[in-house]
Amino acid sequence: MNRLLPFFGFMLLVVLFGFGIWWNTQHDQNAIPSPLLNKPAPAFNLPKLYEPAQTVSKADLLGQPYLLNVFASWCIECGAEHPVLEAEGPGLGVQLVGYNYKDAPADAKRWLAEHGNPYNLLIADEPGNTAIDFGVYGAPESFLIDAKGVIRYKHIGPLTPDVVAKELKPAIAAMQKEVP
Amino acid sequence: MTPELGQLALILALLLALAQSILPLLGAWRGNRALMAVARPAAAGQAVFVAFAFGILVWAFVRFDFSVQYVADNSNLALPWYYRIAAVWGAHEGSLLLWILILNVWTVALAAFSQKLPEVFASRVIAVMGLIAVGFLAFIIFTSDPFGRLLPMPGDGADLNPVLQDPGMTFHPPMLYMGYVGFSVAFAFSIAALLGGELEQAWVRWARPWTNIAWGFLTCGIVAGSWWAYAELGWGGWWFWDPVENASFMPWLVGLALIHAQAVTEKRGSLRAWTILLSIFAFSLSLLGTFLVRSGVLTSVHAFASDPRRGIFILAFLTIVVGGSLLLYALRAPKVVGGKSFKVVSRETVLLIGNLMFAVAAAMVLLGTLFPLIGDALNLGRVSVGPPYFGFLFPLLMLPVVLLLPFGPFLRWGKGDWPALKQVLLRAGIAAAACAIAAAFFVNGQLKAIAGVASLVWLGIGVLLYVIKRWREMPRGRRYPAEMAGMLLAHLGVGVFVAGVLLSESLSVTSDVRMAPGQTQHIGGYDFRFDGAHRATGPNWRADQGVVTVTRDSKAVAVMHPQKRTYLRGQVQTESAVNAGIFRDLYVALGEPMDANDIEGAWSLRLYYKPFIRWIWGGGLLMMLGGFVCAGDKRFRIKRGAKIEEATASLQVQETHA
Numbered sequence: 001m002n003r004l005l006p007f008f009g010f011m012l013l014v015v016l017f018g019f020g021i022w023w024n025t026q027h028d029q030n031a032i033p034s035p036l037l038n039k040p041a042p043a044f045n046l047p048k049l050y051e052p053a054q055t056v057s058k059a060d061l062l063g064q065p066y067l068l069n070v071f072a073s074w075c076i077e078c079g080a081e082h083p084v085l086e087a088e089g090p091g092l093g094v095q096l097v098g099y100n101y102k103d104a105p106a107d108a109k110r111w112l113a114e115h116g117n118p119y120n121l122l123i124a125d126e127p128g129n130t131a132i133d134f135g136v137y138g139a140p141e142s143f144l145i146d147a148k149g150v151i152r153y154k155h156i157g158p159l160t161p162d163v164v165a166k167e168l169k170p171a172i173a174a175m176q177k178e179v180p
Numbered sequence: 181m182t183p184e185l186g187q188l189a190l191i192l193a194l195l196l197a198l199a200q201s202i203l204p205l206l207g208a209w210r211g212n213r214a215l216m217a218v219a220r221p222a223a224a225g226q227a228v229f230v231a232f233a234f235g236i237l238v239w240a241f242v243r244f245d246f247s248v249q250y251v252a253d254n255s256n257l258a259l260p261w262y263y264r265i266a267a268v269w270g271a272h273e274g275s276l277l278l279w280i281l282i283l284n285v286w287t288v289a290l291a292a293f294s295q296k297l298p299e300v301f302a303s304r305v306i307a308v309m310g311l312i313a314v315g316f317l318a319f320i321i322f323t324s325d326p327f328g329r330l331l332p333m334p335g336d337g338a339d340l341n342p343v344l345q346d347p348g349m350t351f352h353p354p355m356l357y358m359g360y361v362g363f364s365v366a367f368a369f370s371i372a373a374l375l376g377g378e379l380e381q382a383w384v385r386w387a388r389p390w391t392n393i394a395w396g397f398l399t400c401g402i403v404a405g406s407w408w409a410y411a412e413l414g415w416g417g418w419w420f421w422d423p424v425e426n427a428s429f430m431p432w433l434v435g436l437a438l439i440h441a442q443a444v445t446e447k448r449g450s451l452r453a454w455t456i457l458l459s460i461f462a463f464s465l466s467l468l469g470t471f472l473v474r475s476g477v478l479t480s481v482h483a484f485a486s487d488p489r490r491g492i493f494i495l496a497f498l499t500i501v502v503g504g505s506l507l508l509y510a511l512r513a514p515k516v517v518g519g520k521s522f523k524v525v526s527r528e529t530v531l532l533i534g535n536l537m538f539a540v541a542a543a544m545v546l547l548g549t550l551f552p553l554i555g556d557a558l559n560l561g562r563v564s565v566g567p568p569y570f571g572f573l574f575p576l577l578m579l580p581v582v583l584l585l586p587f588g589p590f591l592r593w594g595k596g597d598w599p600a601l602k603q604v605l606l607r608a609g610i611a612a613a614a615c616a617i618a619a620a621f622f623v624n625g626q627l628k629a630i631a632g633v634a635s636l637v638w639l640g641i642g643v644l645l646y647v648i649k650r651w652r653e654m655p656r657g658r659r660y661p662a663e664m665a666g667m668l669l670a671h672l673g674v675g676v677f678v679a680g681v682l683l684s685e686s687l688s689v690t691s692d693v694r695m696a697p698g699q700t701q702h703i704g705g706y707d708f709r710f711d712g713a714h715r716a717t718g719p720n721w722r723a724d725q726g727v728v729t730v731t732r733d734s735k736a737v738a739v740m741h742p743q744k745r746t747y748l749r750g751q752v753q754t755e756s757a758v759n760a761g762i763f764r765d766l767y768v769a770l771g772e773p774m775d776a777n778d779i780e781g782a783w784s785l786r787l788y789y790k791p792f793i794r795w796i797w798g799g800g801l802l803m804m805l806g807g808f809v810c811a812g813d814k815r816f817r818i819k820r821g822a823k824i825e826e827a828t829a830s831l832q833v834q835e836t837h838a
Contacts, residue, residue, distance in 0.1 A: 019553075
């Protein structure tokens, strides 16, 4: 039966592709509950992208809610997400923190120069070590972190206008209601 | 009227393709020579009609026939004629037409050069080519008609994507398709062999030159694409591990494995099943590439037109072709493990390791490319793994290949001898180490650059030692048969390529600067002086054009003109200026003016000094040349009436050679 192995392997691929087509027609992105949800965000201390001499830590950002957006210049989906961040970012009511993931700083700066910079603050994680603490699979991913440093919402994959309207904005609204 | 003639020609071609595939297969099965004889004329007829349809689409572009939707979408009155012709394959429908045209070029060549093959075998091969044509013609006719009308007819068309308005684009897709589609020949040979239950290995010899030529074209297409991305995208990179690039790289890797596996099967009779499997995979990955690019399942950004109907059609076609041939393989693949045995130290072992590495690398690229889709399927979300994944794993897999490469030619089939290997190891090793130490002083101890020099010397000396050995040991005229010369060229190409990659990656200097007119930047030993920007115009664009004068030790080197073009429909496109050289490229891209209203003032500029980057493409071209030279070997020319006897006779001669 060894000779049938390539055939079965290929059929697995066919199933995957069939699924891909179906997914594209039926579904949009769908977030899964993360184990980190409603838990304090992991501590980090990362250099700023434009001023590598200065670092930003989790403690520095306490007191104001922010959306941590993991991106990289090599990531194709990030290019699709970018116009959404540019358009929706200012209206979100939270700070937009760009988390540059496994990227050469020069490439990232070039990419931002080309596509525009929607971020209020940019930090760089070139080795990608801190991202492990956040449970990042790849780019893009987004984390909504509240003023107390707790992760309130997480989205894997590019933010689309639909996701922003149906998931992100309600999450922000829910968070803002609690704050006295 | 004429576009409808094109449509009609496609339908007639489809009918002929059906005849070309079904009748000869029936004939070969029932032993009916009349039915088998249909194969060649049907193939020729199909080619005539496809060429006619293609010609009509070209004509519609040349004549500005905007009543054809495809023409109106992809060209306009201001587009120069050469880009109007390139626009034929600038989008989905036309590029499929190019695909089927090239498939016909291969089929006609096959029909012409297979006259001396056994009739049953040749008609099966041509019939399989016909089956592939049926699938693609039906795909064009039912889902992607390039001749659809647009009424009322607009006065002017839209525009060809400005990124595609580049000389590189005119020949990159045809070359790439020549490679992709060329693997269909090796595929058809394997299927015909499986159908006929051919147990002798003669068919592998017939398939070899076709595989080599297809692989050569694919190499050329990838090199052209890489050069185009470098010159046109303005990032100065030459490979991005983008899904579309990966789609062409996977068949290339499997094709590489196939070329080497075919050599083993032809000369030694072993690895038969593996060779058949690889030829199925090489072509399947070409189809898979088409699927990934066209169906839109993967690249939301790159998407050509993504229409679920098209995706489903290609998926069904892929399932029938690949699934069917893999089932056939499971049923009919040679059951006996044949071939001559070999020892651990032998040419077979080295080739097997190479094969394994190429196959694993292809699987690795496939996994990485499909990762976003797998993420979706497992409900993890759509994420890409990107260059950190590929850039780490691929060199790791290729390291053993580079290390073992010089030994391959020195090893004998069956069993090799240690002393000869030790000599190679010693000589090439010492030379590489010495050059690496010398290089260390020039490159400030950068490990990557040192490794680049060492691998160039290691591979180069390996090739050179073998050239010397043949020169000494063989009589004149029999020293370098084409097959061997091609192999040596391609292996030298690997050395040049690896050196180009490592040296340019480690020694390149990039600088993003703000420059006012008259200011000078010093990069990599060159002085770049910005002499201001002015307006320039072309046939269908306006541009801000910078002038950068480059000097070295106050001697003029070049005056460069990077542009920022705005095309008629408002698309903005950066045209970088490249000053090419064997040992370094100077590359300037124009950014933005510091003050949007004052283009004569200061600009942001990106300056690159890229040493040895041209060696990357030079190495690729050497590999391509190797593939072509190899295919020209006299041994591959089939003589009438001389089949198995002569084949075995020349096999023995070859063994005494080796």
